[in-house]
Amino acid sequence: MEVPQVLHMNGGNGDTSYASNSILQKIVITKAKPVVIGSISDLYTSNPSRCIRVADLGCSSGPNTLLVITEIIEAIDEICHQLNHTTPEFQVFLNDLPSNDFNTIFRTLPAFYQKLRKEKGEKFGPCSIMGIPGSFYERLFPTATIDFLHSSYSLQWLSQVPPMNEINKGNIYLARSSPPSVLQAYTEQFRKDFSLFLSLRSKEITPKGRMVLTMLGRKSKEPLGKECYFWELLSKSLNDLVSQGLIEEAKVDSFNLPFHMPSHKEVEAIVCGEGSFYLDGLEIFDINWDGSDEDNNKEFKFDRFTSGQKVAKLIRAVTEPLIVYHFGDSVIDVLFNRYMEYINDHLLKEEGKFVNFVISLKKM
Template sequence: MEVFQVLHMNGGNGETSYANNSLLQNNVISLTKPITEEAITDLYCRKCPTNLIIADMGCSSGPNTLFAVSELIKVVEKLCQKLNHQSPEYQVFLNDLPGNDFNTIFNSLQGFKDKFRTEMGESFGPCYFNGVPGSFYGRIFPSKSLHFVHSSYSLQWLSKVPLGIENNCRAEELVEGGRVVLTFLGRRSEDPSSKECCYIWELLAMALNDMVLEGLIEEEPVDSFNIPQYTPSPSEVKLEVLKEGSFVINHLVASEANWNAYDSDLNVSESFNDGGYNVAKCMRAVAEPMLVSHFGEGIIEEVFVRYRKNLVDCMAREKTKFINVVVSMTKKV
């Protein structure tokens, strides 16, 4: 089966769904909020569009899908009030691969809009949502149609090796002066096999290899199973942006986030104190569709029991952090 068909998060609202196991991603969106707010503020003050068009690339499903968009709109609404401007119409494009759980998103939209209008007041402009299935490694939107592109924890995924990567850029789809803010898993090291970007997957590989040694699964499927992910360094990102030439880099930073998203939440009940359990659930929401496609459903519970143990052992010995790379750019005029 093609990677793009299985490269999606666990859908629905069940115990192992992405919707219920994406606090880490929520925390990362919050951490990057100052950069995102600066970008949307600069865009609005320069353009003052009456129809503001935003695209969220790799939106997935669950609360984070609309969280990022709502934060952008809140900034614009506050600016409108401050500048005594009429609220613009908002058009939001939610993009992900075709296997994404768009139904859950669509079912939540009316409740989101009702709640948002209550919070922002009746002057809040119309907000139109569109689902856009497709890989963000190719063209998705018409030329010069977008004002703002946002993506968080998506661009490290490779649904396939991008063709014509030197021309694979959102520049054609953005208006002049349009803004892009991208956050993705990365690394500080220049070594692409660095522990800081690969180790959490190595612990999953250890669980699979142990099952091979015990005769629970065959060796060949494990040898042929690959995680389609690449985590770049800030210098690699800068080099690619400069080579392409369409953007000015406003911010390029690396930051850290705990593997266990609950580490920084002082209000979490005792039931969430098992860090390995939390991280295993988070990773299961991400990796389960790929594992099921490759190995079948029969091994999933055992794999994640073992993976959880590996995570607990690792997290007891050392501080475990994800490295995030954030880049904010403006399309050249």
């Protein structure tokens, strides 16, 4: 599997698109907002600039794509009003793999610019936004040109499926039945990829630049903790299709996700070992699998069937291109209907939580 050519979220605005099934990512961005605002505000107040260059790596497409950029612009605009400064110009780079649905993003830009002019006035900006297709496991920008780098829900995706000495039989990610060598392969691949990511960004970021990264992780020391159980249920669904004769067993055995959920200790050790950035902070919070937020919705009433459908649509939106590439598109509907049933059964017995890391970094 050539990950850069295959890995992308479902495009468009249909029922199974990422744009229609990304409420969880929006909640994560909202919860990470104080860290982003604190970091960008500290950057600007300590080093005011006539032009701020911001890059969002793994931007995807849909309603969340310009959300962080809007937050950053609002924060800088407010600071400028407080300090009686002229608002700087903004140059924004939206990066994702070439297979990303950039056309959907570009179609939203005229309305975005118009809204900025209406809310901020004609003297605001200017703000220019452009797409940068390419893997963030390669160089993307000239040396020392980016002031602020952001990435949300992208760095858990690896540059490739880890090379394995043993078959991860019946599993698509780490599971209780995975051989120890498979665990080691995933851990080592994440270490290599995250170290490379930090090294590349250290060359592209300005001397006083900042970076805020949000990714899925785990609280448990053991890599086979309950945080990744949602992948086990997808493996179980694929194995059911094998039992029904819809796909071959060998196909499942040869399919592994280019994905890893590290512990915070792994992240801290890699940042420290790579040495380009100072770890300014690492916050951890949970989100329900279905993106519901009971704290903000007092009328919330749990419905495992609705929740199961939401989770199945979310996972389908982010994995369908990978699954279609390996298994073909004829089994997709059957697979995710089965997956929804397993999610429903699981949520009847216990909660499902995604663990999220918000990592704030400063250039050394």
